[in-house]
Amino acid sequence: MKRLLLSTLLLAMSSPVAAIVIRHDVDDATYRIPASAFPALVDMPGEGHGSLIAPQWAITAAHTLPRHTVLKQVVINGQPRDVEQVVVHPGYKPLPQALIDQAMASGEAMLIVAFLAASDDVALIRLRQPVTDVVPVARHAGNDELGQIIQLIGKGATGTGDTGHDPGGPNRTELRRAFNKVSSAYDRWFCYVFDAPPSALPREGVLGNGDSGGPALIEHDGQWRLAGLGSWKVVQGNVLTTRPGRYGQVTCNVRLSHYADWIDGVMSASPSAAD
Numbered sequence: 001m002k003r004l005l006l007s008t009l010l011l012a013m014s015s016p017v018a019a020i021v022i023r024h025d026v027d028d029a030t031y032r033i034p035a036s037a038f039p040a041l042v043d044m045p046g047e048g049h050g051s052l053i054a055p056q057w058a059i060t061a062a063h064t065l066p067r068h069t070v071l072k073q074v075v076i077n078g079q080p081r082d083v084e085q086v087v088v089h090p091g092y093k094p095l096p097q098a099l100i101d102q103a104m105a106s107g108e109a110m111l112i113v114a115f116l117a118a119s120d121d122v123a124l125i126r127l128r129q130p131v132t133d134v135v136p137v138a139r140h141a142g143n144d145e146l147g148q149i150i151q152l153i154g155k156g157a158t159g160t161g162d163t164g165h166d167p168g169g170p171n172r173t174e175l176r177r178a179f180n181k182v183s184s185a186y187d188r189w190f191c192y193v194f195d196a197p198p199s200a201l202p203r204e205g206v207l208g209n210g211d212s213g214g215p216a217l218i219e220h221d222g223q224w225r226l227a228g229l230g231s232w233k234v235v236q237g238n239v240l241t242t243r244p245g246r247y248g249q250v251t252c253n254v255r256l257s258h259y260a261d262w263i264d265g266v267m268s269a270s271p272s273a274a275d
Contacts, residue, residue: 020152020153020154020156020158020176020177020178020205020206020207020208020211021157021158021159021160021161021164021165021178021194021205021206021207021208021244021245022158022159022160022161022176022178022203022204022205023160023161023197023200023203023204023205024160024161024162024163025197026202026203028158028176030203031176031177031178031203031205032174032175032176033153033175033176033177034175035077035078035175037153037175037177038137038153038175038177038215039076039077039134039135040052040053040076040134040135040136040137040215041076041153041175041214041215042058042060042074042075042076042125042213043074043075043076043155044060044064044065044071044074044213045066045071045073045074046171046172047064047156047171047172047209047210047212048060048061048064048156048210048211048212048213048214049064049153049154049155049156049211049212049213049214049215049230050064050074050125050213050229051137051215051226051229052076052131052134052136052137053136053137053139053226053263054136054267055130055131055132055136056126056127056129056130056131057124057125057126057127057136057267058074058076058124058125058127059122059123059124059125059226059229059256059263060122060123060125060213060229061121061122061123061212061213061229061230061231061254062088062089062092062120062121062122062123063092063094063095063121063212063231064123064212064213065086065088065123067094070086071083071086071125074125074127076131076134077131077133077134079133081127081128081129081131082127082128082129083125083126083127083128084126084127084128085125085126086123086124086125086126087123087124087125087126087266088122088123089120089121089122089123089259089262090120091119091120092119092120092121092122092123093115093118093119093120095112095115095116096115099111099112099115100112103239103240104240107238107239107240107241108238108239109235109239113232113234116231116232117188117189117232117252120188120259121188121229121231121232121254122229122254122256122259122262124263124266124267137215137217137224137225137226138223138225138226139225139226139227139256139260139263140217140218140220140225140226140227140256140257141220141225141257141260142220142257143185143255143257143258145182145185145190145218145227145228145255145257146182146183146184146185146190147181147182148181148182148218148227149179149180149181149201149218149219150179150180150181150182150192150216150217150218150227150228151177151178151179151215151216151217151218151219151224152177152178152179152180152205152206152207152211152214152215152216152217152230153175153176153177153214153215153217154175154176154207154208154210154211154214154230155172155173155174155175155176155210155211156171156172156173156207156208156209156210156211156212156214157169157170157171157173157208157209157210157211157245158173158174158176158208159208159243159245161194161196161200161204161206161245161246161247162196162246162247163243163246164242164243164244164245164246164249165208165209165243165244165245166243167209167243167244169209170210171208171209171210172210173210176205177203178203178204178205178206179201179202179203179204179205180192180193180194180201180204180205180206180251181201183250185255187255187258188254188255188258189231189252189253189254189255190216190227190228190252190253190255191250191251191252191253192206192250192251192253193248193249193250194206194245194246194247194248194249194250194251195247196247196248206233206245206249206251207230207233207251208244208245209244211230212229212230212231213229213230213231214229214230215228215229215230216228216229216230216253226256227253227255227256227257228253228254228255228256229253229254229256230251230253231252231253231254232251232252233249233250233251233252234249234250234251234252235249236248236249
């Protein structure tokens with residue numbers, strides 16, 4: 001039950017965020033994409049994602065990492081890749097058990113939202129060997145995310161905006177792509193709202209449970225670049241009974257432009273210096 005709450009509040013915990021929640025009035029087939037559409041996608045163990053940003057480096061939301069074991073492998077382009085090192089941002093703060101217990105008792109989780117918003121939910125993964133069969137995704141260099149159309153990719157839980165998705169359902173399904181528009185951007189985060197038709201984009205969608213760490217891409221000069229990582233969402237009502245992924249849900253992404261210096265510093269350091 002506690003894991004279910006985490007899955008509802010976060011987009012995925014090392015077992016956290018359907019492969020994109022979609023519009024109820026658009027055929028699911030228009031959202032589905034082959035793995036070749038984004039080969040730089042990283043599959044974390046069980047559920048959750050990351051992205052390959054350099055031949056030997058991937059990036060993910062810190063909360064997708066295993067909580068009680070060492071991350072030994074990830075999967076990229078269908079192939080297991082051994083992990084040499086994980087570097088978690090020093091500002092990352094795991095969710096306290098006391099807040100989980102309070103939300104479990106009351107169904108109200110606003111203090112969890114406040115806690116998540118104050119944490120640096122980002123981690124870098126150094127692979128044992130460089131990836132030679134996949135081109136890393138380029139990072140978006142600007143801090144102009146507000147108002148931009150973003151592309152979302154994931155294979156977590158799925159459903160439709162009129163009913164949401166089953167929080168207890170499978171958190172790894174088929175690969176899907178959806179789009180949304182950034183409604184706010186500041187400091188660590190940029191966020192978007194799952195609009196209902198007719199104001200929704202033609203293939204509007206939102207990340208679901210099992211999509212944490214998944215890419216949010218912004219197009220620049222004809223190239224989709226990595227701008228954010230799926231992190232957490234605001235579920236309206238009682239978090240124990242409300243289905244996530246319904247129209248009106250707000251989802252927030254790690255804003256990579258805020259962490260550009262940290263990312264570059266870690267990747268340029270030797271493995272021992274980055275510990």
